[in-house]
Amino acid sequence: MTIRATVRAADHKGRADLADRLFVNGGQWSMLILLVLAVMLPLLAMLWRGLVGDPAQGGGLAAATELFGSANFRWLLGNSVTSALCVALIVVPLAYGFAYALQRTCVPGKGMWRGISLLPLLAPSMLPGIALIYLFGNQGVLREWIPGNIYGFWGIVLGQAIYTFPHALMVLLSALALADARLFDAASSMGASPWRAFRSITWPGSRQGVFAAACLVFTLCITDFGVPVVVGGDYQTLALEAYKAVLGQQQFGRGALIGLFLLVPALLSFAVDLWLRRRQRDALSGRAQPYHATPQRGRDASFLLLVVTICAVLLGVFGMAVYSSLVKFWPYDLSLSLHNYAFSELPGGWLAYRNSLALACACALFGSVLIFTGSYLLEKTRQTPLTQVLRLLCFIPMAVPGLVLGLGYVFFFNLPANPLHGLYGSLTLLVICTVAHFLTTAQMTAAAALRQLDGEFEAAALSLKVPLLRHFLRVTLPICLPALLDIVRYLFVSAMTTVSAVIFLYSPDTVLASVAVLNMDDAGNVGGAAAMSTLILLTSAGVSLLLAGASRGLLRRSQAWRGAPAH
Amino acid sequence: MFKRIAFAAGLFAAGVLPAQAATELTVYTALEVEQLKPYQQAFEKQNPDIRIKWVRDSTGIVTAKLLAEKDRPQADVVWGLAGSSLAVLKQQGMLEPYAPSSLDRIGAHYRDSANPPAWVGMDVWAASICFNTIEAEKQGLPKPTKWEDLADPIYRGKIVMPNPASSGTGYLDVSAWLQTFGEEGGWAYMDKLHQNIGQYTHSGSKPCKQAAAGEFPIGISFEYPAIQLKRKGAPLDIVLPKEGLGWEIEATALIKGSPHLDAAKKLADFSASREAMDLYKANFAVLAQPGIAERFQELPADYEQRLIKNDFDWASENRDRILAEWRKRYDGKSEAVSR
Numbered sequence: 001m002t003i004r005a006t007v008r009a010a011d012h013k014g015r016a017d018l019a020d021r022l023f024v025n026g027g028q029w030s031m032l033i034l035l036v037l038a039v040m041l042p043l044l045a046m047l048w049r050g051l052v053g054d055p056a057q058g059g060g061l062a063a064a065t066e067l068f069g070s071a072n073f074r075w076l077l078g079n080s081v082t083s084a085l086c087v088a089l090i091v092v093p094l095a096y097g098f099a100y101a102l103q104r105t106c107v108p109g110k111g112m113w114r115g116i117s118l119l120p121l122l123a124p125s126m127l128p129g130i131a132l133i134y135l136f137g138n139q140g141v142l143r144e145w146i147p148g149n150i151y152g153f154w155g156i157v158l159g160q161a162i163y164t165f166p167h168a169l170m171v172l173l174s175a176l177a178l179a180d181a182r183l184f185d186a187a188s189s190m191g192a193s194p195w196r197a198f199r200s201i202t203w204p205g206s207r208q209g210v211f212a213a214a215c216l217v218f219t220l221c222i223t224d225f226g227v228p229v230v231v232g233g234d235y236q237t238l239a240l241e242a243y244k245a246v247l248g249q250q251q252f253g254r255g256a257l258i259g260l261f262l263l264v265p266a267l268l269s270f271a272v273d274l275w276l277r278r279r280q281r282d283a284l285s286g287r288a289q290p291y292h293a294t295p296q297r298g299r300d301a302s303f304l305l306l307v308v309t310i311c312a313v314l315l316g317v318f319g320m321a322v323y324s325s326l327v328k329f330w331p332y333d334l335s336l337s338l339h340n341y342a343f344s345e346l347p348g349g350w351l352a353y354r355n356s357l358a359l360a361c362a363c364a365l366f367g368s369v370l371i372f373t374g375s376y377l378l379e380k381t382r383q384t385p386l387t388q389v390l391r392l393l394c395f396i397p398m399a400v401p402g403l404v405l406g407l408g409y410v411f412f413f414n415l416p417a418n419p420l421h422g423l424y425g426s427l428t429l430l431v432i433c434t435v436a437h438f439l440t441t442a443q444m445t446a447a448a449a450l451r452q453l454d455g456e457f458e459a460a461a462l463s464l465k466v467p468l469l470r471h472f473l474r475v476t477l478p479i480c481l482p483a484l485l486d487i488v489r490y491l492f493v494s495a496m497t498t499v500s501a502v503i504f505l506y507s508p509d510t511v512l513a514s515v516a517v518l519n520m521d522d523a524g525n526v527g528g529a530a531a532m533s534t535l536i537l538l539t540s541a542g543v544s545l546l547l548a549g550a551s552r553g554l555l556r557r558s559q560a561w562r563g564a565p566a567h
Numbered sequence: 568m569f570k571r572i573a574f575a576a577g578l579f580a581a582g583v584l585p586a587q588a589a590t591e592l593t594v595y596t597a598l599e600v601e602q603l604k605p606y607q608q609a610f611e612k613q614n615p616d617i618r619i620k621w622v623r624d625s626t627g628i629v630t631a632k633l634l635a636e637k638d639r640p641q642a643d644v645v646w647g648l649a650g651s652s653l654a655v656l657k658q659q660g661m662l663e664p665y666a667p668s669s670l671d672r673i674g675a676h677y678r679d680s681a682n683p684p685a686w687v688g689m690d691v692w693a694a695s696i697c698f699n700t701i702e703a704e705k706q707g708l709p710k711p712t713k714w715e716d717l718a719d720p721i722y723r724g725k726i727v728m729p730n731p732a733s734s735g736t737g738y739l740d741v742s743a744w745l746q747t748f749g750e751e752g753g754w755a756y757m758d759k760l761h762q763n764i765g766q767y768t769h770s771g772s773k774p775c776k777q778a779a780a781g782e783f784p785i786g787i788s789f790e791y792p793a794i795q796l797k798r799k800g801a802p803l804d805i806v807l808p809k810e811g812l813g814w815e816i817e818a819t820a821l822i823k824g825s826p827h828l829d830a831a832k833k834l835a836d837f838s839a840s841r842e843a844m845d846l847y848k849a850n851f852a853v854l855a856q857p858g859i860a861e862r863f864q865e866l867p868a869d870y871e872q873r874l875i876k877n878d879f880d881w882a883s884e885n886r887d888r889i890l891a892e893w894r895k896r897y898d899g900k901s902e903a904v905s906r
Contacts, residue, residue, distance in 0.1 A: 139780060
């Protein structure tokens, strides 16, 4: 009797073990295969195409030396670097002030300002450019405000400043999130002025964030072509040249070389950022007391002014884009009509918008499940060389600009010998590329949420002989639902707005809304481009609000334990 | 479970297969977007078993795409691409010569001279200047009447034209200036004109759209968008410069190696037919079949006589050289003109 029971238990245990091992090992190895296919091989294909590729298409070492040595290349590089530096110089201080206002002062209405500041994330990067034309173009409503015209250097700088502002802001918000109140108490009791306290406490604690934000803005600008293509005029940049070489002249080798070159600043700043972060890791000790700002009328009023000004600019720009999409015939007939939204008159009709919705839903659904499960397998299992490799691979997409990733996909998936060649031009490949492009941020969100959970949960599951997969589905997933919804929202919005990677990968059947914006602007249909951008903006905003509402509801219903007194 | 899957698969096949029975033709084109729908509908009505899948872009890009895909062509037919581009493809041996059923009615200038021809024309489009009267009055700009006028410094930063590397309209302008003024005179003219250009665009119709919106008062473009925009009420004058108009022929050709050659031939037949000409005449004032076109209110009666004597062989043989020279002179070397 007892023997049989023991055997059965052992058998059961064996099966549970097998299931666990299958879940953990199988999951990790499939992750490795996916990451190699979706990240590593495309990048290697680009390296190969650029350095040993066909000279007829502008590739190969001889072409590389000729390209990098040419006056034209130096001119393009100079343009790219100058405008990107200029954007970083404008955006980072403003975003720092904005983040400081939200984290370290008692400005009223913080939630609203924060919401407005994130507006540029909800639309493709062409939208600020289009709005600038209606504001400061030759027929713009504020034409007199700027000397000369908007096409060229200042158009690019202003457009990219708006486009990169929320990216810089998010980095700086987290850099300024935590501070030790005891240091400020000590400073004030020693009679230090607020400026002195800022210089010796706040600034050293946040300067790494400032560097990271500056690098992020610089990299985003140098690889963006959405703004230059709309308001660049004859001021050309490297990213635009890569785009023209591949799509305009089918010079794949030349595109690959420029792509490789654009990878350099991204990788460099990424490496320096990692090094700085490691040096600064232990700045906040376990005994630190969180700093809470106390009201100070003068300071709060001046920061409120800054915040309101920036928000007014953003609302003005985006409001202008929405308004211009509703105008009948700019600038001669300003009556309102919806005829710019009559996409059914165009070939393909609403196909682009439908495709974008499908892409965004697929990315949000499959991407979030895949990334969350993958993060679980990395965070809650024994660390092995395999998990280390997987962590590294998850990190790479952050350092790879979308333009470069998209080019890599062209080279890898368009190889006739590639058995996955059939995916080329399909919506499936667009989903894979988009998830890979936005992988790192989503994975970091998941990892942060998972690290908050005690490892004891897994130990309990193990001692209760619950298969790990069931534990993951029944316990971990419900607890982390808010983080999962965050990932869903991030992937959805990113997929709706992205152009840089997908522009090289779509086919007539899988054209996307963001690509349609670019194409309509190219053909001179600026009203239609504004209308499609507005539609993307409204969709992203609607879905974001919906998910935020769902997340709040969930928090109230199923996450009540979070508020319960711990310990 | 298995049964259910098999049943679903059967249903799926039943739903999909009849649709697959129709031949799908991949058609590359540089036609204006709004022209595609009526052309497609008329053709598919005549040939209900053939479906058209469009791949549309500007002339330069469609040409580059076709050349890049030379070893593994994706297109079955090209319907609506510049004759000079098709001549380049012919030199590369990429076209399948074919005499469509109504070839005898096509004008001798408007088809490839070989027999059977590698490409057959549809209609003619020609350079014209879109001139915004409201902005001109506001900014005190005189109305130009010749190409030479556009080199006048009073137009500095006021003119937009298409980039010849990506736009067929841009290339016909450049090749016409080189033919009318001679090589040396042509480049000298463009050097002066370049000083006045506010922007080079990627598409050939965008300059006219920008002129219509007053974004730039003068757009070097072609007559089709000018007429369409004028009919919509844009404050435009269509200027046809006195020295003569560069022009191009929009034409149709079959791609060698297409697996759907029979269906492709039907499209070539349709493109040269009377029914198709009746569609083209709504958009163009000069057609490949003489005697069908109607006069456009917006254009003078002697419009066809204003076209220059265009040497297509020269234009296509020298295309690479001219574009390389153009890029060297004006693309990417200049600072933004606006600054």
